[in-house]
Amino acid sequence: MATTAKIGDVRVTAIVDVTPPAFPIANVFSDVPASDWDAHQDALSDGRFQTNFGVFLLQSPNSTVLVDTGAGPGPHDDMGGVEGKLMEQLRAAGATPEGVDAVVLTHLHADHIGWALKQNPGAESTPTFPNARYAISNTEWDYWTGHEVMAETPGVEEGIYPLEKLGLLQLTDDETAIVDGMRVLATPGHTPGHQSLFVESAGEKGLIAGDLLHNTAQFEEIDWCADFDMDKPASRTTRKKWLEKAASDRLLMTFGHLIIDSNIGHVISVGDRYRWQAV
Ligand SMILES: [Zn+2]
Numbered sequence: 001m002a003t004t005a006k007i008g009d010v011r012v013t014a015i016v017d018v019t020p021p022a023f024p025i026a027n028v029f030s031d032v033p034a035s036d037w038d039a040h041q042d043a044l045s046d047g048r049f050q051t052n053f054g055v056f057l058l059q060s061p062n063s064t065v066l067v068d069t070g071a072g073p074g075p076h077d078d079m080g081g082v083e084g085k086l087m088e089q090l091r092a093a094g095a096t097p098e099g100v101d102a103v104v105l106t107h108l109h110a111d112h113i114g115w116a117l118k119q120n121p122g123a124e125s126t127p128t129f130p131n132a133r134y135a136i137s138n139t140e141w142d143y144w145t146g147h148e149v150m151a152e153t154p155g156v157e158e159g160i161y162p163l164e165k166l167g168l169l170q171l172t173d174d175e176t177a178i179v180d181g182m183r184v185l186a187t188p189g190h191t192p193g194h195q196s197l198f199v200e201s202a203g204e205k206g207l208i209a210g211d212l213l214h215n216t217a218q219f220e221e222i223d224w225c226a227d228f229d230m231d232k233p234a235s236r237t238t239r240k241k242w243l244e245k246a247a248s249d250r251l252l253m254t255f256g257h258l259i260i261d262s263n264i265g266h267v268i269s270v271g272d273r274y275r276w277q278a279v
């Protein structure tokens with residue numbers, strides 16, 4: 001299967017920054033009884049939850065946009081010392097950090113903000129993508145940079161907060177334009193200000209959906225929520241709305257936590273459920 005596809009004149013490339021070790025399924029979907037997975041073993045890896053920390057590169061004739069920035073350079077001690085591969089993958093896709101016009105952060109969890117800024121020990125952080133605006137939803141910014149939350153969340157104070165002082169921050173709301181033909185939409189639930197990037201080009205449409213879901217079983221089991229979803233009822237509502245729209249409008253969809261090679265595709269409506277058809 002493919003790691004790249006087109007929405008009109010926009011090329012979408014899936015990149016993996018880090019592949020963590022597989023998790024026990026009960027640690028990720030603790031509300032779902034183990035036996036309910038029997039019918040979805042094909043969505044697991046030897047009964048465990050395998051994911052990757054994905055990033056999407058969007059290249060149009062006029063602009064280069066990066067959606068999310070992975071877990072960062074590392075080495076990641078909590079994942080066996082692996083190092084993030086975003087930079088080499090970006091270059092392999094024909095892009096450079098300097099050539100990125102906008103970085104859209106779907107939300108501010110650590111596995112999405114890792115490469116946003118270079119954290120320099122003893123000195124101020126500097127931007128990894130020096131010519132980019134960084135688009136973060138107002139709601140998300142307010143939540144994570146709130147005094148108490150920032151103090152207890154690793155990564156935000158050094159990895160995100162300096163963006164404001166550096167003058168690189170673009171705070172967004174529902175429907176804020178990023179570049180020509182691309183705008184962010186509020187898709188809350190996974191986090192308070194989670195946003196997705198809607199792309200329209202040459203009569204085609206797509207949604208770089210972020211963390212609207214975490215596993216292919218959720219196309220059929222739309223009410224299942226990963227424990228990472230901060231507001232599960234809201235995440236169900238958002239997921240339902242966008243899977244329905246993806247199927248009816250034939251949107252090209254991407255999900256950063258599905259496995260590379262099968263994280264770009266279409267949502268097919270089958271009876272009262274959905275199915276994933278990777279490109
Ligand atoms: Zn995530």
